[in-house]
Amino acid sequence: MSELTLTVMRLGFLAVLWLFVIVAVQVIRSDLFGTRVTQRPARRRTAAPASAGGAAPPQQAQPAPPPQRQQARPRRGQRNNPSKLVITEGSLTGTTINLTDQQITIGRAHDSTIVLDDDYASSRHARIYPAPDGSWVVEDLGSTNGTYLDRTRLTGPTPVPLGAPIRIGKTVIELRR
Amino acid sequence: MSNTTITPQAAPNRRNTELMMLGFAVLVPMLAYANVGLAGDGSLPVGSLVKYGLGLGVFAGLAHLLVRKFAPYADPLLLPLATFLNGMGLMFINRLDLDIIQGVGLPNNVKGTAAAGSQLMYSAIGVALFAVVVVALRDHRLLQRYTYTFMALALVLLVSPIPFPGDTYGAKIWIRLGPFSIQPGEFTKIVITIFFAGYLMAKRDALALASRKVMGLYFPRGRDMGPIIVVWLLSILILVFERDLGTSLLFFGVFVVMLYVATERTSWLLFGVVMAVAGAVVVGTLEPHVHDRVAAWMDPMDAYTNPAPGKSQQLAQALFGYGTGGLLGTGLNQGHPTEIGFAARSDFILTTVGEELGLAGMMAIFMVYALLIERGLRTALAARDPFGKLLAAGLSIALALQVFIVAGGVTGLIPLTGMTMPFLAQGGSSVITNWALVAILIRISDTARRPAPPAGAFDPSEGVAPRRGSHASGRSATPAAGSTPPPPSSTPADGSASPEALTVAGGVPSAPGGPPSSGGSPTPPRPFVPPPNPGGGTPYGPPGQSGPGGQHP
Numbered sequence: 001m002s003e004l005t006l007t008v009m010r011l012g013f014l015a016v017l018w019l020f021v022i023v024a025v026q027v028i029r030s031d032l033f034g035t036r037v038t039q040r041p042a043r044r045r046t047a048a049p050a051s052a053g054g055a056a057p058p059q060q061a062q063p064a065p066p067p068q069r070q071q072a073r074p075r076r077g078q079r080n081n082p083s084k085l086v087i088t089e090g091s092l093t094g095t096t097i098n099l100t101d102q103q104i105t106i107g108r109a110h111d112s113t114i115v116l117d118d119d120y121a122s123s124r125h126a127r128i129y130p131a132p133d134g135s136w137v138v139e140d141l142g143s144t145n146g147t148y149l150d151r152t153r154l155t156g157p158t159p160v161p162l163g164a165p166i167r168i169g170k171t172v173i174e175l176r177r
Numbered sequence: 178m179s180n181t182t183i184t185p186q187a188a189p190n191r192r193n194t195e196l197m198m199l200g201f202a203v204l205v206p207m208l209a210y211a212n213v214g215l216a217g218d219g220s221l222p223v224g225s226l227v228k229y230g231l232g233l234g235v236f237a238g239l240a241h242l243l244v245r246k247f248a249p250y251a252d253p254l255l256l257p258l259a260t261f262l263n264g265m266g267l268m269f270i271n272r273l274d275l276d277i278i279q280g281v282g283l284p285n286n287v288k289g290t291a292a293a294g295s296q297l298m299y300s301a302i303g304v305a306l307f308a309v310v311v312v313a314l315r316d317h318r319l320l321q322r323y324t325y326t327f328m329a330l331a332l333v334l335l336v337s338p339i340p341f342p343g344d345t346y347g348a349k350i351w352i353r354l355g356p357f358s359i360q361p362g363e364f365t366k367i368v369i370t371i372f373f374a375g376y377l378m379a380k381r382d383a384l385a386l387a388s389r390k391v392m393g394l395y396f397p398r399g400r401d402m403g404p405i406i407v408v409w410l411l412s413i414l415i416l417v418f419e420r421d422l423g424t425s426l427l428f429f430g431v432f433v434v435m436l437y438v439a440t441e442r443t444s445w446l447l448f449g450v451v452m453a454v455a456g457a458v459v460v461g462t463l464e465p466h467v468h469d470r471v472a473a474w475m476d477p478m479d480a481y482t483n484p485a486p487g488k489s490q491q492l493a494q495a496l497f498g499y500g501t502g503g504l505l506g507t508g509l510n511q512g513h514p515t516e517i518g519f520a521a522r523s524d525f526i527l528t529t530v531g532e533e534l535g536l537a538g539m540m541a542i543f544m545v546y547a548l549l550i551e552r553g554l555r556t557a558l559a560a561r562d563p564f565g566k567l568l569a570a571g572l573s574i575a576l577a578l579q580v581f582i583v584a585g586g587v588t589g590l591i592p593l594t595g596m597t598m599p600f601l602a603q604g605g606s607s608v609i610t611n612w613a614l615v616a617i618l619i620r621i622s623d624t625a626r627r628p629a630p631p632a633g634a635f636d637p638s639e640g641v642a643p644r645r646g647s648h649a650s651g652r653s654a655t656p657a658a659g660s661t662p663p664p665p666s667s668t669p670a671d672g673s674a675s676p677e678a679l680t681v682a683g684g685v686p687s688a689p690g691g692p693p694s695s696g697g698s699p700t701p702p703r704p705f706v707p708p709p710n711p712g713g714g715t716p717y718g719p720p721g722q723s724g725p726g727g728q729h730p
Contacts, residue, residue, distance in 0.1 A: 009212050010508035014534060017541040020205050020261065024548050027194055027254055036184045087179075094179040102185035113185050 035113050081134050082162055082175040090171030091117055099136065103129035106168060107141070120145050120169030128160065128173075135159050136175055138166055145169060191253035192245045198257035199237045206233065206264030209509055213272045216510040225271055225293075232297050233264045236304040243311050248623035252556060255622065258549040259615045262600035263300055263608065265542070269529050270296050270603050272510055273522050282515035292522055292603050299605035303612030310616035317621050321564045324375030331369040334361040335411070339418055350421050350595065360606040362424040363597070366431075366575050367614055373432055374567035377439040380404070381563075385440035405448065408432045413456050420466045422457075423582045423594035427575060429453055434574045435567055438557075467592075474592040491517050495525055495587050498532035506535030522603040524595055527587050542601070543584070550577045553618050559625035569621045572614050 085097040085104065097104060097114065104113040107125035116125070122143035131137045139157040140147040147154045148167040160166065166173045207230045214222030237260045244251055270293045276282055277289035314320070320327070338350050338361060351358045377384070384401055412429040415421060433449030436442075461471050473480060473492055480488035494517045501507060514521045514529035521529055531539045553573030560566045576599055583598045585591040597607040 006216055006508055006511070009215065010506065010511075013208060013212050013509065014505060014537050014541070016205055016208055017534070017538055020201055021541050021544045021548070023201060024198065024254055024258065024545070027191075027198060028548070028551075030194075031191065031253065036186055038182050038184070040180045040182055092179055094181075096182045098182060098184040100185055104185060113183060 082136060082177055084176050085128065086174050086176050087114070088165070088172045088174055090169070092171065096176075099130070101130065103127050106171075106173075107143075114171075114173075116169060116171055118169040118171060121171070125168055126154075126166075128166075131159065143168075190249055192241075192249060195244070195253040195256060196241055198254065199241055199260055202257040202261035203230065203233050203237055203264060205261060206230075206268040209265070209268045210271070212508075213268070213275070213510040216508055217275065229264075229267055229271065229293075229297065232301070233260065233267065236260070236263075236300065240304055240307055240311075243308050244619060247311050248619050250626040250628070251619040251623040252552050252626070254548060254552050255556075255615055255619050258545055258552070259600060259612065261545060262542075262549070263303075263612075266526070266598075266601040266603075266608075267293055267296055267300065269526055269601065270522050272533075273514060273526075273529060275510070276515040277519065277522070282513050283518060289519055295605070296603055296608065299608050300612075302605070303609040306609055307612040307616040310613055311619060314617070314620050317565055317568060317617065317624060318562060320371050320568070321375045321378070324372055324379075327368050327375070328372040331365050331372055334365040334368060335415065337361050350419055350424065357605075360597075360604065362419075362421065363604075363606040363610040365424075366427065366579075367572065367610060367617070369428060370431060370435075370571040370575055371568060373435045374564055374571055376404070377435055377567055378564045381439035384436065384445075385442055402448075405432070405436065405445070405452070409452050409456065413460060417460060417464060420464065421595065422467060422470065422592060423579075423586075423596035426453070426457075426582055426594070427578050427596075429456075430578045431571055431575045434578075435571045438570045439563075439567055461592075470592045470594065474589065477589060491520055491525060492587075492589060492593055495528040495531075496589060498528045499536075499588070502532040502535040504536050506531075506533050506538055509533050523597060524583065524593075524602065525587050526598055526602045527584055530601075531588075543580075546576075546580045546599075549615075550580075552622075556618055556622040556625055560621055561625060565621045565624060569618060572618060576611070576614065 083099055085099065087093055087095045087097075092114070095114075102113075105124065105127045106112055106114045106116065106121075107123050108116055108118070108121050109123040112124070122141070122145070124141045125143040126138060126140050126147040128136055128138045136159070137157045138147065138149060138154065138160050140154040149158055149160065150164055160175050162175050162177060164174065166175075207226060210226050210229060211221055214220060214225075237256070240256055240260075244256060274291040274293050278291055280288040283289065338352055341352050350360055350362050352361055384404075409429060412425040415425040415428070419425075429449070430453070433445060433453075436445045436449070461467050469488075473489060477492040477496060480490045481493040484490070498512065498514060498517070501512060506512070510533070512529070512532040514525075514532050517525045517528060527539065527542075530542055534541075550573050553569055553576065557566050557569035557573065560569055579596060579599055582591070582594060583596045583602075586593040586596070597604040599611045600608060
C-alpha cells in the first residue's frame with residue numbers, strides 16, 4: 001500500500017464517520033412532530049414575537065390521532081367544511097390554525113397545539129377535534145374557568161358552527177371556512 | 178396582531194429511516210475492517226469482513242424487524258446508533274487482537290488471546306436480551322410495580338462482588354465463576370435506575386414542595402434529606418469496599434440528577450455536588466488504592482519517569498497515544514495502541530480511537546454518544562407518564578455519566594476508574610446491559626410517540642369497562658354507545674349508569690370522548706354523561722348523583 005492510498009483511506013474513513021453523524025442529525029431534524037409554525041408574509045413583522053407559537057420553535061406535542069378509519073374520514077374539500085381556526089381575541093389574535101385530521105389541544109401546557117399565556121386558562125383546557133361527519137367538536141377538558149361557546153358554558157362535547165366564538169379565558173377562537 | 182399559522186402534525190412512523198440508518202451503521206465498521214486489512218498486510222480481510230459484517234447485519238436486521246413489529250412508533254435513531262457503536266467496538270477489538278495475538282508492543286512480547294470473537298458472542302446475547310425486552314415488556318409501567326423488588330435486587334448485585342477474591346487491577350467489581358467473570362455493577366445500573374424512578378415518582382411531591390426558600394434556592398427539610406443521604410452512604414461504601422470510584426460516582430450522580438428531574442429543585446444538584454466532592458476527598462485521602470489513582474491522575478508522567486511496581490504507566494501511554502494521533506490520527510492499524518497493554522481493549526479503547534482516528538474520529542464517536550443520549554432525553558421529554566419520564570431520563574443520564582467517567586478517566590480529566598465505554602469496550606456484562614438499556618428506551622419512546630387513539634374510535638362497549646350493573650338499564654345507558662341520544666329518563670338519574678361511567682373514567686384515562694352522532698347534522702348537546710377526558714380533569718360526581726349532562730332536556 002502506498003503512502004498516498006493510506007492517507008486517502010484514512011481521511012476518507014474520517015469523512016464517512018462524520019457523514020454518519022451528519023445524517024443522524026438530519027434524521028433528528030426531520031423527526032420533529034407536534035406543530036409546525038409558519039409566518040405568513042406580513043405587513044407588519046414586529047408583531048411576531050408577541051405570539052407564544054412564534055416565539056417557540058416547533059414543539060414536541062402530544063402526538064395527535066392518526067387519520068381515522070376509512071369510513072370515518074372527514075370528507076375534505078367540501079365547500080361547507082371549515083378549513084381553519086382563527087384567533088380573534090387575546091394575545092394570539094391573528095393566529096390561524098390549519099385544520100387537518102389532528103385534534104387541536106388548547107391550554108397553558110407547552111405541548112398544546114395552541115399555547116395560551118393566560119391566567120384564566122387551565123394547562124389542558126379544551127380540545128377541538130374532527131367528528132366522523134366532517135364537523136368539528138369542541139370539548140372542555142375539565143378546566144377551572146370553563147369553555148364557552150357563544151354565551152353558554154360547555155358541559156360536553158359540542159359541535160361548533162361556523163363563526164361561533166369559542167371563548168377560553170381572554171382568548172376567542174372562531175371556526176372559518 | 179399575530180401572523181402565524183399553526184399546523185398540527187402527527188408523529189411519523191420512522192421505520193424505513195431506521196432501516197436506512199442501520200444499513201449505514203453496519204457499513205461504516207465494514208469500511209473500517211477493510212481499512213485495517215489494507216493498511217496491515219495489503220489485502221482485504223475477507224474472513225473477518227464476512228464474519229463481523231454478517232454478524233452485525235443479522236443482529237441489526239433481527240432487532241429492526243422486532244422493533245417494526247412490536248414498537249412501530251419508536252425513535253428511529255436509538256437502534257442504529259447503538260448498532261454503530263457496537264460495530265465500531267467489535268472492529269477496534271478485532272484490530273487490537275491482531276497486535277495482541279502477536280505480542281506486538283506488549284511487555285516482554287507476551288502473546289495474548291483474541292477477544293473479538295467472544296465480544297461478538299456477548300453482542301449476540303445482548304441483542305437477544307434486547308429482543309426479549311422489546312417483545313415481552315409491552316408497557317414499561319409494568320416495571321413500576323416491582324420498585325422495591327428492584328431495590329433489593331440492586332443491593333444484592335452491589336454487594337455480590339465483595340466476598341469474591343478477584344482483586345484484579347485494584348477494584349473488586351467482578352464475580353468469577355470458572356472461566357467467566359461477571360461485572361454485576363453493570364447490571365445494577367439498570368436495576369437501580371428503575372428503583373430510583375419508581376421511588377421518586379411516589380415521593381417527589383414531598384421532596385419538591387416541602388422546602389424553605391433561602392437566598393433564591395429552595396432547601397429541603399431535614400427529614401427529606403434521608404434518601405439522598407442513604408444513597409450517598411451507599412456510594413461511599415461501594416468506594417470503600419469495592420474501591421471502584423466509577424460505580425460509586427455513577428449511582429450517586431444518577432440519583433442526584435433524577436432527584437432534580439423529579440422535583441425541579443436546583444438545590445438538589447448543589448447538595449449532590451457538595452456531598453460528592455466531600456465524600457471523594459475524604460475517601461481519596463484515607464483509602465490507599467483510591468489515593469494511588471488520584472496521585473496517578475495528578476502526575477501521570479511520574480509513573481513513566483520513575484517506574485515502580487505499584488505504579489501504572491497506562492495513563493502516560495494513553496497521553497502519548499493522543500499526541501501521536503494528533504488531529505487526524507495515524508490511520509487504522511498504523512498506530513501502536515497496545516503499548517498500554519491488555520487494557521487497550523477494555524478501559525482504554527478510547528485511546529486507540531484517539532491515536533488511530535485522531536481528534537476528529539474521537540469527536541465523531543463522542544457525537545454518536547451525544548446523539549444517543551439526546552434521543553434518550555428526548556424520549557423522556559415526550560413520555561407522558563412520570564415514571565416513563567424519570568426512567569428514560571435516568572437511563573440516559575446513566576449512559577452519559579458512564580461515558581463521562583470513562584472518557585474523563587482515560588483523557589486525564591478525572592481520576593481513572595475501571596469502567597467500560599458503553600458498547601465500544603470489551604466486556605460481556607457491559608454490552609449485554611447496554612443493549613437492554615436501549616431496549617427499554619425504545620419501549621418508552623414507542624409508548625411516548627404512539628398516536629392517541631383517534632377521536633371517535635372509542636367504544637365503551639368493547640369490553641374495557643366491566644359490565645357490572647348493566648342489567649338495570651343495559652346498553653342504552655352506556656355513554657356514547659349509540660348514534661341516537663338516549664331518552665332522558667334512562668340517563669344518570671337511576672344511578673346505574675354513573676358507576677359505569679366512573680369505571681370507564683378510571684380504566685381508560687386517555688380515551689377520547691365519544692363522537693357526536695354520525696347520523697346527520699350536528700345536534701344540540703346530547704343528554705348523556707360526558708365521556709372521560711384525556712386531561713384527567715375533575716372526577717365525576719359520586720354514584721347516584723346525576724351528571725352535569727343530565728340537566729339538559
